[in-house]
Amino acid sequence: MPKINGNEIRPGNVLEHDGGLWAAVKVDHVKPGKGGAFAQVELKNLRDGRKLNERFRSADKVERVRLEQKDMQFLYESDGLLHIMDTETYEQVTIPADILGERRPFLQDGMTIVVEFHEAEALNATLPQKVICKIVDTEPVVKGQTAANSFKPAILDNGVRVMVPPFVGTDEDIVVNTETMEYSERA
Structure with a gap:
């Protein structure tokens, strides 16, 4: 694995630090009035989700880890495990x-999801950015209600509650952004 200097750490980098795998969430380069410059890095453990703030000087060497990304197809869920299949080799794997x-x-x-692996261990999974869902319950349209920045609550077919514009009704398909978990557009 390549070693990089402490001042080369960027958000999104995966580092091997203190015997664990950590993702750099936020990086601030600090030049104090006295002493040498350093990078203040907020790290998140990829295995258990713990957070850590660490200082790295430019002379410090850290191991940068490259995660292997694979497109996997979701098959089914049982006992808290997702059963997924590699779309190239058709090998089935279970992840929490x-x-x-x-x-x-x-x-x-x-659905095809992107799973990040480190030495056959699944560390992260990402859904497509936009997903189509059906509204099962929402309030009826109130006549005379202005459309400018007014939203009403709606419950989707998967049980998630989102805010939608007043013109969207029950049994309509909408596109939801999975990163922000907000209404995007009509389907």
């Missing part, structure tokens, strides 16, 4: 369902 966090309800049968 909580790897998706709060985006788990947006996972649909047959």
Whole structure:
């Protein structure tokens, strides 16, 4: 694995530090009035989600890890495990369902997700940015209600509650952004 200097760390880099794998979330380069410059790095553990603030001087060497990204197809879920299949080799793998966090309800049968592996261990999974969902319940349109920046609550077919514009009604398909978990457009 390549070693990089402490001042070369960028957000999104995966580092091997203190015997674990950490993702750099935020990096601030600080030049104090006295002493040498350093990078103040906020790290997040990829295995258990712990956060850590660490200072790296430019002379410090850290191991940068490259994660292998694979397109995988979601098959089914059982006992808190997601059963997924490699789209190239058709090999089936199981990963913990909580790897998706709060985006788990947006996972649909047959959906292709991107899973990041480090030496055959799944560390992260990302859903497509936009997913189509059906509204099962929302308030009816109130006549005379202005469309400018007014939203109403709606419950989707996966149980997630989002805010939608007043013109969207029950049983309509909408596109939801899985990163922000917000209404994007009509489908």
